[in-house]
Amino acid sequence: xxxxxxxxxxxxxxxxxxxxxxxxxxxxxxxxxxxxxxxxxxxxxxxxxxxxxxxxxxxxxxxxxxxxxxxxxxxxxxxxxxxxxxxxxxxxxxxxxxxxxxxxxxxxxxxxxxxxxxxxxxxxxxxxxxxxxxxxxxxxxxxxxxxxxxxxxxxxxxxxxxxxxxxxxxxxxxxxxxxxxxxxxxxxxxxxxxxxxxxxxxxxxxxxxxxxxxxxxxxxxxxxxxxxxxxxxxxxxx
Numbered sequence: 348x349x350x351x352x353x354x355x356x357x358x359x360x361x362x363x364x365x366x367x368x369x370x371x372x373x374x375x376x377x378x379x380x381x382x383x384x385x386x387x388x389x390x391x392x393x394x395x396x397x398x399x400x401x402x403x404x405x406x407x408x409x410x411x412x413x414x415x416x417x418x419x420x421x422x423x424x425x426x427x428x429x430x431x432x433x434x435x436x437x438x439x440x441x442x443x444x445x446x447x448x449x450x451x452x453x454x455x456x457x458x459x460x461x462x463x464x465x466x467x468x469x470x471x472x473x474x475x476x477x478x479x480x481x482x483x484x485x486x487x488x489x490x491x492x493x494x495x496x497x498x499x500x501x502x503x504x505x506x507x508x509x510x511x512x513x514x515x516x517x518x519x520x521x522x523x524x525x526x527x528x529x530x531x532x533x534x535x536x537x538x539x540x541x542x543x544x545x546x547x548x549x550x551x552x553x554x555x556x557x558x559x560x561x562x563x564x565x566x567x568x569x570x571x572x573x574x575x576x577x578x579x580x581x582x583x584x585x
Contacts, residue, residue, distance in 0.1 A: 357436065357581040358385045358410040359573060362403055362429075364420025364443070365393055365452075365506035366478055366487065367499060371419075374566030375573065382574050385410075393506050396424060396451075396513020403429040410434065413584055415577045416519075418443050419562050420536065421510065424452055430519025437580035438520055439573050441562050442530040445544040447518050452511040455540070463537040475505035486534045489558035490565070499560070520548040524583065526576040527552045528561070528569060535559040551576075 359379060361372045369388040379386050389406045391399040403425050407414050413436045418426035423443025430438050444455055459465070467482035478487060483500035491499070527545035531538050531554050538554075545552045555561055555568050562569045 356585060357413050357415055357577050358387065359415045359417060359577055360403070360406055360410065361386065361388045362416065362418040362422035362425050363389070363391065364418070364422045365476070365510065366503045368502075368504050371499070371560070371563050375562055375570045378566050378570035379573060382570070384574065384577060391422075391425065393421070393504055393510050395507055395509040396428065399425045399510065400429045404432050407432045407434050413581075415439060415573070415580050417441065417573055420444065420559065421452060421506070424513065424515065427518045427520060428513075428515050430523060431517050435519065435523060436584050437523055437576055438525040439576045440525065440527040440545065440548075440550065441569055441572075442528060442533050442536060442541060442557075442559055444536065445518075445520060445525070445527070445548045445550070446515045447547065448515050451514045454514075455544075460537050460539050463539075464534040466535050471508050474508050476508060476511070477503050477505065487558070488560035488563065489532060489534060491558065491560050491563050495563065496560075499563075518548075520550070524576075524580060525550040526572055528572050529554040530557045530559060530561040531555065532557055533559045533561075 363369045369390045415437045416426045416430050416435050417439040419441045423440045467479035480500045484496040488496040527550035529541045
């Protein structure tokens with residue numbers, strides 16, 4: 348480990364969303380590590396919000412110090428709730444839900460903007476959701492290469508309906524600084540919804556032309572925002 352890594356005052360914890368696991372963060376992880384950050388990747392079961400928050404809080408505590416918490420998609424809900432942990436110094440949302448108190452994924456997607464694409468979510472099977480595999484590439488990973496997108500579709504993680512219903516109690520963004528990356532070509536969470544949530548949260552916002560899987564297709568810009576957030580957050584707590 349280089350001296351730069353050990354001297355960083357803030358660690359980064361990455362939280363994945365629904366239908367996928369933490370491996371999608373690989374490119375972002377490598378970029379952040381190259382830049383000298385210590386990074387942990389949470390593997391949430393996505394069965395319920397309470398379970399995912401508990402797993403994420405354990406990962407936060409394991410870092411032993413201040414943390415920048417990063418969430419993609421449904422991972423934004425998880426970090427909004429788990430981010431009240433005292434070790435969390437800042438939040439970064441990547442094409443993510445940023446709900447307020449009493450809101451859930453279900454409530455946020457109930458009334459989509461007019462003309463917004465409808466995610467190809469199949470009817471629940473035994474309490475779990477999947478995306479239509481034949482439409483996964485276009486809807487979830489439009490700018491990801493075909494082979495990778497096909498693997499993502501084939502390796503989908505069942506997303507529990509209970510997780511979508513989980514409501515936020517105290518949103519961490521109300522008391523902690525946040526950054527937000529809007530994916531302007533997102534066909535899962537409409538960009539206007541992303542802009543509205545980031546504005547409400549008072550986030551520092553950048554926009555990147557990319558799909559919902561921008562963290563996979565464009566790890567460079569995503570890692571750059573996370574590094575900026577980590578650096579600015581560290582400056583606040585020193």
